[in-house]
Amino acid sequence: MGKTVIMFPGQGAQKIGMSQEFYEKYKVSRDCFEKAENVTGLDMTNLIFKENENLDKTEYTQIALYTAEMAAFYAGVEEGLTFDCAIGLSLGEYSAMTACGAIDFEDCASLVRNRGIYMETAVPDGHxxxxxxxxxxxxxxxxxxxxxxxxxxxxxxxxxxxxxxxxxxxxxxxxxxxxxxxxxxxxxxxLNVSGPFHSPMLAQAGEKLKKDLEKVNITSPHIPYYANYTAELIDKNTSTEYIKSILSKQVSGSVRFEQSVRKLIESGFDRFIEIGPGDTLTGFVKRIAKDMKVEGLVYEKI
CATH class of the missing domain: 3.30.70.250 (Malonyl-CoA ACP transacylase, ACP-binding)
Structure with missing residues (x-):
C-alpha cells in the first residue's frame, strides 16, 4: 500500500440520519454533536436525525454536514484510521482542515455556521x-x-x-x-439549489467570511490537505494568512476537485477513503483515474 487520502463531501451529500450509527456507538462522535450545539445553539440531533425541512437549507446544511463528517472521522480515528493527506469538496474543505489540525472543532463549527448563513442570504431567491x-x-x-x-x-x-x-x-x-x-x-x-454558489455573485459572502476568518485561530496543518480554490497542497510551510485568504475566495471561486485528485494520484496516493454520507467523491475519483489510465486504486468508506 502506498499513501492514503481521506475525502469529505460537500453540500448535496446531506441526508437524514447521517452518522447516527457513530453517534450511538462512539463518545467522540457524540462530543461533536454536543460541541456544535454549544457553539451554534442548534439542536443538532433533531436537525440531523429527524425528518425536517431545515436540513436542505444552506444555513443549516453546512453545519449539519460538518458535524456529521467530523463525528464519522473521529470514530474512524478511534478505530485506528491513519492518513497522509486530506481533501474536501467546498464545505468539505473545512472538515479536511479540522482533520489535519489546522483549526479546532469549535472554531470551525462557528465559521461553518456563519458561512452557511452568508451563502444563503447573499443573493435573493430566484436570482x-x-x-x-x-x-x-x-x-x-x-x-x-x-x-x-x-x-x-x-x-x-x-x-x-x-x-x-x-x-x-x-x-x-x-x-x-x-x-x-x-x-x-x-x-x-x-440543479435544485438555493443559490449560485461558487460564482462571482457570492463575493459579498466571501467578504463577510473574511472578517470572521481574521478573528479565528488557524494554524499550518500537521498533515497536508489540498485547497479547493488553488488545487495547491497546504502544508506546515503554508502561512496562516494565505490559508485565510484562499478560504474567503473559495466561496465565490471555482472548486478544483479534479485538478487536486490528479495531483494526488501523480504523487502516489492509491488509497482513497470517503468520510461522510454518500459515495459521490469516490465516483469522481474513479472517473479521474480512468481518464488518467490508472488502475489498482483502493476505495473505502467511513
Missing part, C-alpha cells in the same frame, strides 16, 4: 442558478462562457472528466445552458 454540464470538456465550457460576454457566470465545480458545474445569474445560466447544448454537451441540468 441565481447552478447547472451540471455532462459530457463536455472543461476547456470547451470555459471557452463558451468567455465568448458569451455574460457577467456573473462561471465554473463552480471541476468535479471529474465529463462533469462540470456552472453557476451564476439565472438568466445568464439559462442562456449558457443552451449554448453548451449547441456545442455538444450530452446533458445540461439545472
Amino acid at each position: 441565481g442558478a447552478m447547472a451540471a454540464v455532462i459530457g463536455l470538456d472543461s476547456g470547451k465550457i470555459e471557452e463558451v462562457i468567455c465568448h458569451s460576454g455574460l457577467d456573473n457566470v462561471g465554473i463552480a465545480n471541476y468535479n471529474c472528466p465529463g462533469q462540470i458545474v456552472i453557476s451564476g445569474e439565472v438568466e445568464n445560466i439559462t442562456k449558457i445552458m443552451e449554448d453548451l447544448k449547441n456545442v455538444g454537451a450530452k446533458r445540461v441540468l439545472k
Whole structure:
C-alpha cells in the first residue's frame, strides 16, 4: 500500500440520519454533536436525525454536514484510521482542515455556521442558478462562457472528466445552458439549489467570511490537505494568512476537485477513503483515474 487520502463531501451529500450509527456507538462522535450545539445553539440531533425541512437549507446544511463528517472521522480515528493527506469538496474543505489540525472543532463549527448563513442570504431567491454540464470538456465550457460576454457566470465545480458545474445569474445560466447544448454537451441540468454558489455573485459572502476568518485561530496543518480554490497542497510551510485568504475566495471561486485528485494520484496516493454520507467523491475519483489510465486504486468508506 502506498499513501492514503481521506475525502469529505460537500453540500448535496446531506441526508437524514447521517452518522447516527457513530453517534450511538462512539463518545467522540457524540462530543461533536454536543460541541456544535454549544457553539451554534442548534439542536443538532433533531436537525440531523429527524425528518425536517431545515436540513436542505444552506444555513443549516453546512453545519449539519460538518458535524456529521467530523463525528464519522473521529470514530474512524478511534478505530485506528491513519492518513497522509486530506481533501474536501467546498464545505468539505473545512472538515479536511479540522482533520489535519489546522483549526479546532469549535472554531470551525462557528465559521461553518456563519458561512452557511452568508451563502444563503447573499443573493435573493430566484436570482441565481447552478447547472451540471455532462459530457463536455472543461476547456470547451470555459471557452463558451468567455465568448458569451455574460457577467456573473462561471465554473463552480471541476468535479471529474465529463462533469462540470456552472453557476451564476439565472438568466445568464439559462442562456449558457443552451449554448453548451449547441456545442455538444450530452446533458445540461439545472440543479435544485438555493443559490449560485461558487460564482462571482457570492463575493459579498466571501467578504463577510473574511472578517470572521481574521478573528479565528488557524494554524499550518500537521498533515497536508489540498485547497479547493488553488488545487495547491497546504502544508506546515503554508502561512496562516494565505490559508485565510484562499478560504474567503473559495466561496465565490471555482472548486478544483479534479485538478487536486490528479495531483494526488501523480504523487502516489492509491488509497482513497470517503468520510461522510454518500459515495459521490469516490465516483469522481474513479472517473479521474480512468481518464488518467490508472488502475489498482483502493476505495473505502467511513
